Amino acid sequence: MNKKGKWVDEVLQSLDGIQRAEPANDLFDKIMAKLPEKKQSVIIPIKRLRWLVAAACLVIGLNIYVLSIGIRSSQKENTSESQSIELLTDFSLYE
């Protein structure tokens, strides 16, 4: 192998044993100085949301139940009123 070829081989092999380049000590501080301050965001856990949904369903369900009771009781009142009118008619003394 001629001198030139040998030299080229040596140059190509000059990376053998190369260590990683280490940055200057203050690079980390420079990086931290560039990073913006991040606002703390509030994260609501999904478990808590499930409870909220369950509570909302319960409240709505109770309201529907109370309304239905109210409707039924007003229907009963109408029926008893009409019955009492019939009774009165049956017992009318003066015709």
Next chain:
Amino acid sequence: MYNTAIGYLQNIEDAEEITQDVFLTIFQKADTFKGNAKVSTWIYRITINKSLNQIEKRKRRPSSDNELQDFHKIDFNHPGGILENQEKMKYLFAAINTLAEKQKTSFILSYVEGLPRQEVADILKTTLKSVESLLQRAKTNLRRKLISVYPEGITKN
């Protein structure tokens, strides 16, 4: 990141600047990371893109002959090199500077970073075979460049 950047840019100040930019990008875009590759792969890609962009910016700076300027700037001392290899490494890094992007990246990641070939393929989003081919071409081109700048007055050391 710093070691990769310095392999591309061959300048300590530029490598520090790129390292800072990469950290900032990771901080800002962490939520866009889809997890379809390793985190290190993602970080390498960011570092490589920023380094290549910086090289492009340099090329756009007005000069009489960019190629001559780049190649004859045989003065980069890689901080991690062995002392007895420093002189030869200067020629090698000058030659690396003249490689096409993909060949340069394959060579730097394989020989300066010391990454396994498969990891280089993952970073480049290509196949192992393609990386082997890129490395082969890189070495051929490096050899050609080095022969053209062989210092005639060199004495064996």
